[in-house]
Amino acid sequence: MMLDSDKYTRSVNAVIDYINAHIDTRLDLQTLAAQTHLSVFHFQRVFTAVMGESPSRYVLRRRLELAAIQLRNDPRRPVTEIAFDYGFNSVNVFCRNFKKHFGMTAEAYRRKTSESDSKNRPSECSINPSQRSYSRYFCSRKTLKTGDKTMDCNFEIKHLEATHVVYCRHYGAYDNLQESFDKLMRWAYPRGLVTAESRLATIFHDNPEVTDVENRISDACLVVNGPLKTDGEVSAALLPGGRYAVGRFELEWKDFEAAWKNMFVLLEEHGCSCCGLPFEIYIDRSETHPAGKWVVDICIPVSLE
Numbered sequence: 001m002m003l004d005s006d007k008y009t010r011s012v013n014a015v016i017d018y019i020n021a022h023i024d025t026r027l028d029l030q031t032l033a034a035q036t037h038l039s040v041f042h043f044q045r046v047f048t049a050v051m052g053e054s055p056s057r058y059v060l061r062r063r064l065e066l067a068a069i070q071l072r073n074d075p076r077r078p079v080t081e082i083a084f085d086y087g088f089n090s091v092n093v094f095c096r097n098f099k100k101h102f103g104m105t106a107e108a109y110r111r112k113t114s115e116s117d118s119k120n121r122p123s124e125c126s127i128n129p130s131q132r133s134y135s136r137y138f139c140s141r142k143t144l145k146t147g148d149k150t151m152d153c154n155f156e157i158k159h160l161e162a163t164h165v166v167y168c169r170h171y172g173a174y175d176n177l178q179e180s181f182d183k184l185m186r187w188a189y190p191r192g193l194v195t196a197e198s199r200l201a202t203i204f205h206d207n208p209e210v211t212d213v214e215n216r217i218s219d220a221c222l223v224v225n226g227p228l229k230t231d232g233e234v235s236a237a238l239l240p241g242g243r244y245a246v247g248r249f250e251l252e253w254k255d256f257e258a259a260w261k262n263m264f265v266l267l268e269e270h271g272c273s274c275c276g277l278p279f280e281i282y283i284d285r286s287e288t289h290p291a292g293k294w295v296v297d298i299c300i301p302v303s304l305e
Helices: 006-021 027-032 040-051 055-073 079-085 090-104 106-119 176-193 251-271
Strands: 138-145 149-160 163-171 200-204 215-226 234-239 242-251 272-274 281-286 294-304
Touching: 006 040, 006 055, 006 163, 006 234, 040 055, 040 242, 055 090, 055 106, 055 176, 055 272, 079 090, 079 106, 079 149, 090 106, 090 149, 106 294, 163 176, 163 200, 163 272, 176 234, 215 234, 215 281, 215 294, 234 242, 251 272, 251 294
Parallel strands: none
Antiparallel strands: 138 149, 149 242, 163 215, 163 234, 200 215, 200 281, 242 294, 272 294, 281 294
């Protein structure tokens, strides 16, 4: 999927970041090509070669998948409003494309996923229900149950400062993300950016329950002190500051998926919805943890309903 030229990889990274930040605006070929300093014709060829789909197809799929996530997360929000939120100027155009992509109408998708989520919903088993009305802004330790397993989480809704990172973008299954971390470290070590205090992070662009494996995008990141000039396959980004739901977990690798599901349940219970790209920051790795676990902060940008 990747081109040999690092310049093209960086150009496509810049366009994807631009699309994420302007998903509700007009995103025509001329606008996107302008982010790369390539001609429209050359940009379209480069983007298609890197991504395996044309720019217009990528934008449409991205909008539909973000709308699908919103349908899952906010069952009360009208379909028309969701369509407009993600750049569709006609609800009829949205509904026609949604049905073509997902094989069912938006309302049918919402009903189906709501029923599925309720059956597989993790349960909270250590917090007193009477606390929920005033606990939303305070840090509390929760024990969450998924099936016959439990996990502890320190959960808090708080303000996070903006964080600078350098990243190597990964396409496809999360299981192969280590390859992008390896590339990132080979770039960062000679530049003196890796110290004993350094922390790694992963930014997730997609919901794995919505986006097919081959289309998923994630960023292998190294937290840095400020903006840096990058080159090759490595780019720089700023994780925006703002209100986040932050859950700290101690996990075995196989438990990460359950931890993410638990976080979104806690969001719902605290009257929040995701409003940006979530990420993980690794506080301690399994190699150095006394019990061989990962200590990870799952950070989800949220708005309060």
